[in-house]
Amino acid sequence: MDTIIRNGMIADGTGKPLFTADIGIINDRIVEIGAITGQANHEIDASGKIVSPGFIDPHTHFDAQLLWDGAAKPAIEHGITTIVPGNCSLSLAPLKAEHRMKLVGMFNQIEEMPHKAFSEGVTWDWETFEEYIERIQRDLSINVAPLVGHSLLRLWVMSDAAMSRAATPEEISDMADLLSRCIAAGAVGLSTSFVDMDERLQPVPSRYACTTELDGLCKVLSETGKLLQVVHEFYDTDLTLARIDQLAELSLKFDITTTLSPLFLNADNQEGVQAIMKRVDAQMQRGARVWPQVQTRPIDISFSFAVPSLLFIRLPSWYALMRFSDHDGIKAAFEDPAKRAALVQEASAMMPLWSVLTLRRVNTEKNAHLVGQTLAAIASERDSNPLDVMIDLSIEEDLDAHFLAASMGHNDDLAVADLLKQPNVMIGASDGGAHILSFSTYGDTGYLFSKFVRDCAAMSVELAVQKITSEPAEIWGIAERGQLKPGFIADITIFDAATIARGEEYYVQDVPGEGFRYVRDAQGVSQVLISGAVAYDQTYGYSEARTGKIV
Template sequence: MSSADLVFRNALIVDGSGSPGFEGDVAVNAGEIIAVGSYEGTGMEEIDATGRALAPGFIDIHTHFDPQLCWDSLATPSIEHGVTTIVTGNCSLSLAPVHKHGISKVVSMFEVIEDIKKRTFDAAVPFSWETFPEYLDHISQGLGINVGAMIGHSAIRLYVMGENAQKRAANAEEIGAMCVIVEEAMAAGALGISSSYVDIDENMDPVPSRFAELDEKIALCKAMAKSGRGVWQVVPFFPDPVQQLANIKELGEISRAAGVMCSLQPILSSPDSPDAKESIAALEEEHAKGARVYGQVMPRCFDLNMRLSETSMLLYGLPGWKAIMDEPMPGRIASFADPDRRTALVDEMSAAGGMSAAVALLRVGQVKSEANQPFVGKTLMEIAASEGRAVGEVVLDIALADDLETEFQLVDVLNANKEAVAGLINHPLCHFGASDAGAHVTQFCGTGDTTHLLEYYVKQTGQLSLERAVHRMTGEVAKDWGLSDRGLIAVGRPADLVLFDPQGVSVGESIFRNDFPGEANRYVREGRGYAAVVINGEIVLRDGHYTEARPGRIV
């Protein structure tokens, strides 16, 4: 009689293909699945999975765990939500390639764009590498989770062009040098290239990728495609719907010219366009022309928090406020309290447009001062109206009473129409993604979207079947993103598995923790209902607790 390292008995097997689930056994040996459906042999460990679902490990295609993997090889709390593979290096940013003299620039872009503090980098990111293959070698030691790593377009341009990366288009020689870097990265295991149409750096200047012309982008994609796989990922200029549509059109040109799949995130449901019909129509038009261009959709409301003691994307459009936000604590408190600056700050917020206009919709969350307790749960607009004051005055007074640590919450504004979001999640040209896990960590926690999909859209509302939801998080993205050996429960596949209770799975409230290097803070969300998470045949999470296993790979 044959034997296996691990056997799950009597599970509801949801195999990631989208096919109906079925009861049976799954056996694992030497990191691979050796039997599905029935297994007559024995296992060194056998788990009775009666009443629980067994699915392929979930895949998160949009994260920014690049720095965190240097001190946290598990990319916590991803695995607690059934995630076994993360894709890093999105939005044109990666930690390599990098010259020693370019490290400070890379760090500053991560700090401004992804809200990962310089003091965290200083404490825990060694920059002991220069090339992308060297970075992959560094993080692969003791890796706990699978990583598909994108190489960042802005990082490539900065490495090749230096300061000129943010001044002009690249010449033929520079494009050639960039293509060599891409080919080396792909040969070492990179998953693709990421770029950006929208991001700005610490000086409010466009990031290097935004200076690239179409010929450069196509050349990089052709270099990438020589490896036989590769994704071109971008964040569009989402503040302007017209520009976003132009970005989608250009992605179509890139896809057709280079024969690659392109991905943009996010596609959001907004009050003005709940079904994102303009973006969806643009994606459909490009597909009709032969391009492979997909959007990424998140299942949660795009809620975020603002603390004047941390970082806030809502204040980037207010130069006076942002200038103070860039100051270190505690000097920042003195600047916000300066009576000579108050009038200008209040007036600037009163005239806010774009994302900054959403500040008035923030409601007061966690507070420290007793004087602020009556405001909890009220929006700044409501408080300002009841007191006959400007919103800027209210923000300053409440925040200063808490030493700037007040939590202001933006809730149920973007992606809040759940029926419309369900339609986007189900759309064939939208991938399940856009979590931004590992980034914006003092404003929200992107990790947990997998659990939210199962809890809300499957368990609570039935807007997706369990099989459909699992397929969207596993087999579908694995196939389209070039993770060809992942995403399915099938004989011969690597054993990335998640065992969970479909009726008991739930995502916890966001918790603000001080557990990042450099005494930095972040939001986390706990996952419940997961009995076991297996990565490459080894149990990494059991009943909510991590084991000593660290079997992750670069995929």
Template sequence: MQDLIIRGGTVVDGTGTSSVTADVAVKDGRVTAVGKVTERAAREIDASGAVVAPGFVDIHTHYDAQVTWDPMLTPSSLHGVTTAIGGNCGFTLAPVTPEAAAYLVPMLARVEGMPIESLTEALHVDWDTFAAYLARLENQVALNVGFLVGHSTLRQLVMGQDAIRREATPDEVSAMTALLRESLASGALGFSSTRSQSHSDHEGVPVPSRWAAVDELVELSREVGRHPGTTLELIPSIDMEFDMEAYDVMARMSAAANRPLNWNLLSVRPGEAEAGYRANKLGASDYARERGGRVVALMLPQVSTLRLSLLAGMLYDTLPGWSEVMALPAKARLEALGDTAVRDKLRAGAAGSPRAWANWADTVVADAAAEKLQPFVGRRVGDIAAEQGKDPFDTLLDLACEDDLKLGLMPPALGGDDASWAERVRLCGDDRVVLGGSDAGAHLDMIDTFACQTAFLEEAVRDRGLISLEQAIHHLTAEPARLYGLRDRGHITVGGHADLIVFDRHEVGPGDVTARADLPAGGWRLTSDPTGMHHVIVNGTPIVEGNKATGALPGHILRSGQDTDTVEARA
């Protein structure tokens, strides 16, 4: 007898080939048959009229902390993600010491937008090594999860406060390499880092990895190449274009490791200038290929909308001359933003910036804490300014100050036009691009990209008809799984792991995004329940049915070399 049979569904197997109507049988967590199954099972699911597909593979999440108190990894599990990779951007919680954790936890809260009160209450760092961290999660997760080793964490462990003051000495690089070696041998999936100008810690200082010399990055990457089934991830810059140093850093890291390096994030926006920026960034892949490396862009498969605030300060601190003010404590920042001289400095710094969040007039008031400001919610700042006879910049700051900086601000979202969607879908077929970059588990008050997979199915497949369901599923499952060498995952095949989703192709979507105070210590986040997602199954066990968790925890801890095959850059 089989453990589970999903009967009569339209099977989209993740390979990109045409769908078929078939049963899918499962036993001991593996697919045992795809076709007409006559025997019975302990549990059967009628999938008539529904799609049966591999679960989504999300290779860019930040669930390192949340996984310790939320085994379901919501909302990703609700939206059909069955495999999630954490430890990105150089920010990880293992290996660790109490001294390092005292810095790393508030840093993580700042750079990845997690409520510090939630981390303080729920995150209990009772491990030291990477092996102990993975052991802590064993049999405690609903999804398959794996983690990279973060550069900033390694630097903090080895250098202490000097990690945010200077480059490392050769002995310090050797010590970091030794910690990385131990972590990779324990199952870490690879190494991650960031050079992004947006990554500053809770005191406004560049995070540890931003102080590293290029040779340090290359040496650590070389160690990655000594371990099977490993990979690299980097945030090279948030500049509109990559300079030659960014090209060279990624190429050298990848070539030294002989592993692919993926970078975050390629966005698609309209206009000739944006087309030039994309061509420049994708050129990093061509440059690396010529030098024995492989560089892959993660492309967000949806239009990115942002909910910012001057209380968090994230992204506003990347505008020229803004970082010092955004690093001030909330009370001091509120006072500074009411000062005319400070405003003039900030206005001048943002003038001419191509960033969407510096477009004051087209920014929309997303939400407000103060009751008196509710009439402004949903309105353009430019329209409010015209009514009040004021400058849009001053209007925005005045409203934010009246709300103690809590005011939610939504810059104009770019990339939802027909041409941008056509380009987004075209890039799906570019071998320099893989769909991803959800950042799930991070920026909880700021983005809704945790639902990017269901959003892509809704917009690109159903509403616009730009890509077939078969190809869309392939790009969301098999391709990211193949990039990371995930063994027997990302597609439906006999003998493969039974990570499956059952959904209504006519109804599937991201659902309505709302703010919910469902985090520890009353912390809130943006989240949503999907539409049309009927079942989510991990290793043959249903974990979600009708947007409700079953309570089962069948997730597997992914370890390099055991659960991953080696993907070489020079293959």
């Protein structure tokens, strides 16, 4: 044996009860599960730990990061062994040189990926999907199941016309051929968007597609057994119901699997989500395959006074100030005693909100130690009140103090737990690698266990493991992964059920172009093996193993 994992509590991914066993590995495969008597070159003591298949994150935007970081950090340390990039109609290939900046603009607008990360972190040495796959394979630690973006197919075939009109039959045929080539190079499916806008607030190319075009592309998915991912009008129940029906018809007509993301459960749409799941269940019963993706973490909202935020739209004086004054005008109002008093008086009714705001980011040294604290805590330290602290910090930071209103949606834990548990819900929509300047898109798997398995006791650890391993593997057609069984690839996560968590969010400068992002360090994950090699160890960190595959 190359490796034996001893005495772990096995959650094999199928949902069956935990059992204690050893796991033997030769090369990249599991060869034995049970009481193993022999010795191995490498032994891992997993006593008291859960040993599960590696987690699968089905909705990410790591496309660019994979060019400078083949581990998609910090995904692996959160137990994830396979990521699906290329969602929302946006991949990084196939892409002709003349469209590169257009795509960067779309990534910037939709996924908040900084321009500088592309200009300083990316050597544009590919055009075709095959070339992109070859490029990221050079230094890959994590498994990648890439989607090809519909907007990219359109740009390649139609050039600028992709952003203004429906495709001709010849263009649809060319797109279908191109999609076939991408799938042959490793794409697991096609992503499209019905809602996103580019950097000029124009619809992204995929939104100009007519149903004939979607049919032509789904025919290719049908012939190759691949999947269709869709960003739907997630903010509107009626439109979501219509999209579920549309995807169900495509699924039945072409015998394909479809998934739509994201589906949020907010306080004001609980009835809507019930109606959506009722429709999903009905369509699944018809034989259609339509999987809504639901994220585990609640929604956070960030703001500073440098950009007018709608959080103040119910406060006329604040809204007018932010909307119609420039930087100096806002600062002057904050510094003028009479104007400030009027603002404070108007906003004081919302003191409960200001109290729980967290200071996320500052530029000055003197306030750096306050980052991460609530305004209530800072107010206590300064002998002030949270509202005045928010204003004072904004003045001190030249309006570049950033605040976080946490848990503003998707935060009814028990209701979200009920949704996550449903058999026709796929856990996903983390957006890993996107929105890097607003919040952390890493650690949703740790949050699944800490919040819904441990704190709420709303689901078993076996079910939670199943929902992020064998279930997505089956839905996405990822073969020989997602379960612990002899013959399968040894993608394995070892974690402590009592301590696994997503970790605290913090701001770090590790993006090319001296860029920053929000990340979370995993807690409670001991080791992560990818294709039999230890890719991450809680004590030693990331290894030099480069065993990630295109799956």
